[in-house]
Amino acid sequence: MAKTSTSMTIILTGLTIITTLAILSIDGISTNMVVLASTANQTEDSEPVRVAAGGGNGTAPLTVYIPDNVEVKAGQTVTWYNPTTVGEPHTVTFIFDGNKTAGVVSPMSVSNTTEFTALPPGSNNEPILIPGEEGMNTIVVVNARTFNPVVIDSSENVNFISPNANYTLTGTEKYVNSGWFLPNGFEQEYPGAGNTFSVTFEKPGSYNYICILHPWMTGSVTVS
Numbered sequence: 001m002a003k004t005s006t007s008m009t010i011i012l013t014g015l016t017i018i019t020t021l022a023i024l025s026i027d028g029i030s031t032n033m034v035v036l037a038s039t040a041n042q043t044e045d046s047e048p049v050r051v052a053a054g055g056g057n058g059t060a061p062l063t064v065y066i067p068d069n070v071e072v073k074a075g076q077t078v079t080w081y082n083p084t085t086v087g088e089p090h091t092v093t094f095i096f097d098g099n100k101t102a103g104v105v106s107p108m109s110v111s112n113t114t115e116f117t118a119l120p121p122g123s124n125n126e127p128i129l130i131p132g133e134e135g136m137n138t139i140v141v142v143n144a145r146t147f148n149p150v151v152i153d154s155s156e157n158v159n160f161i162s163p164n165a166n167y168t169l170t171g172t173e174k175y176v177n178s179g180w181f182l183p184n185g186f187e188q189e190y191p192g193a194g195n196t197f198s199v200t201f202e203k204p205g206s207y208n209y210i211c212i213l214h215p216w217m218t219g220s221v222t223v224s
Contacts, residue, residue, distance in 0.1 A: 048079065065217065070220075077198050078201070081196045091180055092178040093177045096175065097152075099174075109132070148179045149165045151176050169201050206220060208220045
């Protein structure tokens with residue numbers, strides 16, 4: 001009976017030790033994950049800040065920014081890149097004036113004598129043309145102010161910038177758009193698209209942005 005009691009005591013002691021170690025291990029993992037998540041939004045002045053726009057693959061592409069909120073100092077630069085394994089485009093679009101919201105496609109007037117040729121020739125492409133009056137038709141096209149990198153300043157000047165731009169944000173702009181950018185090697189799917197977009201933030205504040213192709217995809221940069 002004494003042996004049985006001793007054996008039970010040893011077993012119970014062993015189980016208690018194992019349980020305690022398991023709890024400590026889980027707590028340690030949780031703590032580490034919280035620390036990692038926190039440090040993703042805390043950067044030193046000299047550290048490069050990179051944000052993934054999208055990700056995943058053709059079966060399950062991601063439409064999120066990772067991380068979706070970063071904290072930087074005035075004068076720091078944030079660079080967005082696209083790590084998706086397929087040619088899924090994204091944008092980084094700051095809309096400071098609600099009147100400057102831009103749709104991906106837009107109707108435009110065009111002479112009804114204008115002829116369009118599909119590229120590549122013979123491909124299954126055709127423009128949307130709506131017959132109009134007075135020698136004009138309406139064509140539906142991709143809006144250049146969403147496809148190309150563009151800045152609209154406080155004076156309503158529209159300035160197109162180069163793909164893969166490094167732009168310095170003053171905080172007075174009405175609209176800043178990265179243009180469509182894709183993973184390296186997929187540029188040919190949307191000729192003229194880039195791979196990255198970098199913004200240097202001059203003034204403290206909170207700057208919200210979206211992917212204009214996936215409007216539910218949002219992020220923010222807090223500058224101190």
